[in-house]
Amino acid sequence: MSLVFRTALCERLMGNVAGPELVAEVSNAGGLGILAGLSLSPDELRARIRRVRVLTSRPFGVNLWLHPGLRPPADVAKIPDATVRAVQETLNRFRERLGVPTTLGRPPAVPDVIDPAFAVILEERPALWSIGLGNPDPQMVGECRARGIKVMAMVATVEDARAVAARGVDIVVAQGGEAGGHRSTWVKTPAREAASVGTMALVPQIVDAVPLPVIASGGIADGRGLVAALALGAAGVLLGTRFVATRESQAPEMWKKRLLEGDGTDTTVTDAVSGLWARYLKNTFTVEYDASGAPVLPALVQSAAARDIFTEAAKRQDPGHFPMPTGQSVGLIRDLPGAGEVVQAIVREARDVLAALPRRTRQV
Numbered sequence: 001m002s003l004v005f006r007t008a009l010c011e012r013l014m015g016n017v018a019g020p021e022l023v024a025e026v027s028n029a030g031g032l033g034i035l036a037g038l039s040l041s042p043d044e045l046r047a048r049i050r051r052v053r054v055l056t057s058r059p060f061g062v063n064l065w066l067h068p069g070l071r072p073p074a075d076v077a078k079i080p081d082a083t084v085r086a087v088q089e090t091l092n093r094f095r096e097r098l099g100v101p102t103t104l105g106r107p108p109a110v111p112d113v114i115d116p117a118f119a120v121i122l123e124e125r126p127a128l129w130s131i132g133l134g135n136p137d138p139q140m141v142g143e144c145r146a147r148g149i150k151v152m153a154m155v156a157t158v159e160d161a162r163a164v165a166a167r168g169v170d171i172v173v174a175q176g177g178e179a180g181g182h183r184s185t186w187v188k189t190p191a192r193e194a195a196s197v198g199t200m201a202l203v204p205q206i207v208d209a210v211p212l213p214v215i216a217s218g219g220i221a222d223g224r225g226l227v228a229a230l231a232l233g234a235a236g237v238l239l240g241t242r243f244v245a246t247r248e249s250q251a252p253e254m255w256k257k258r259l260l261e262g263d264g265t266d267t268t269v270t271d272a273v274s275g276l277w278a279r280y281l282k283n284t285f286t287v288e289y290d291a292s293g294a295p296v297l298p299a300l301v302q303s304a305a306a307r308d309i310f311t312e313a314a315k316r317q318d319p320g321h322f323p324m325p326t327g328q329s330v331g332l333i334r335d336l337p338g339a340g341e342v343v344q345a346i347v348r349e350a351r352d353v354l355a356a357l358p359r360r361t362r363q364v
């Protein structure tokens with residue numbers, strides 16, 4: 001049976017949603033849990049990896065973004081004054097509403113942690129290094145290979161699939177436009193709909209383009225999705241949104257509630273939260289920021305600028321001003337099971353779907 005993966009959250013504010021408990025639950029149930037490494041200090045990342053090891057003896061992965069805009073992060077001192085001002089004036093509208101002190105100042109610098117985090121991965125040797133939003137240097141892949149760490153890179157276009165395959169990765173994740181969270185690309189396009197080919201069309205194109213196992217990602221939340229992905233030639237599936245709505249997820253209750261109530265039309269792709277295109281549940285923040293026409297700051301500088309707003313929203317349990325990375329599969333989520341139960345249910349449902357297929361195809 002194929003593997004069921006999960007990935008965790010991309011930003012420090014949200015990073016606690018998917019802690020080591022969720023990762024271990026998935027691996028213990030026969031999937032491959034993946035720990036989010038972005039924005040963690042090397043010590044924190046090491047501590048989380050070690051905590052996963054306390055909770056499971058099964059293989060797991062560690063995810064890092066490799067976006068070139070973070071290696072190193074943008075120098076906030078070099079952002080034009082007018083851009084900072086336009087962004088802060090827009091953010092001030094939310095601050096005033098939430099009773100947060102307004103500011104026109106420069107946002108804090110984003111820490112330069114990707115290379116130190118990669119060094120931790122090499123030392124700790126998880127089974128898998130999972131890459132989002134980037135193309136690894138061949139020597140990074142070689143260093144992993146020398147330590148028995150498999151390398152998996154997530155892409156959203158056929159061109160990028162070929163590029164990561166040429167760098168020697170072991171596994172390619174095809175991320176369809178339905179996916180929650182950031183579009184896994186490393187060049188930001190001006191158009192939000194760029195690199196948004198749907199999973200159904202993208203997976204077979206990438207399967208045909210690269211001689212590697214391809215994992216389907218985006219819009220998959222149950223056994224039907226797993227069977228469909230296998231039919232498209234995928235070797236497994238990677239799920240994000242489904243695992244936000246689990247008992248082990250530390251997502252705020254307001255987010256879980258919105259997941260249970262939402263449908264596929266409730267999400268939007270915006271760069272207003274982090275500076276990069278990503279799919280979130282639509283809320284007051286995404287709608288009003290987008291409508292403002294204000295510029296956005298570089299990768300993760302934008303989220304650093306808005307952090308006070310997101311923190312206050314979390315404190316108030318206000319879903320209108322808290323970013324909730326979520327994919328179109330939200331419409332398939334109607335319960336809050338344990339993460340291990342999700343893995344088991346998907347495998348069970350996939351077997352049932354496969355068993356029923358001959359009957360269904362006779363009816364066609």
Ligand SMILES: Cc1cc2nc3c(=O)[nH]c(=O)nc-3n(C[C@H](O)[C@H](O)[C@H](O)COP(=O)(O)O)c2cc1C
Pocket residue numbers: 007008009010011036037038063064065131132133154175178179180181182217218219220238239240241242244324325326327328329
């Ligand atoms: C809440 C959330 C956080 C995510 N964080 C990351 C991350 O840190 N790194 C990464 O490579 N992908 C991340 N992703 C994207 C997933 O890797 C994956 O592409 C996506 O969740 C699949 O689509 P689905 O949400 O429809 O299951 C995240 C997705 C969600 C929903």
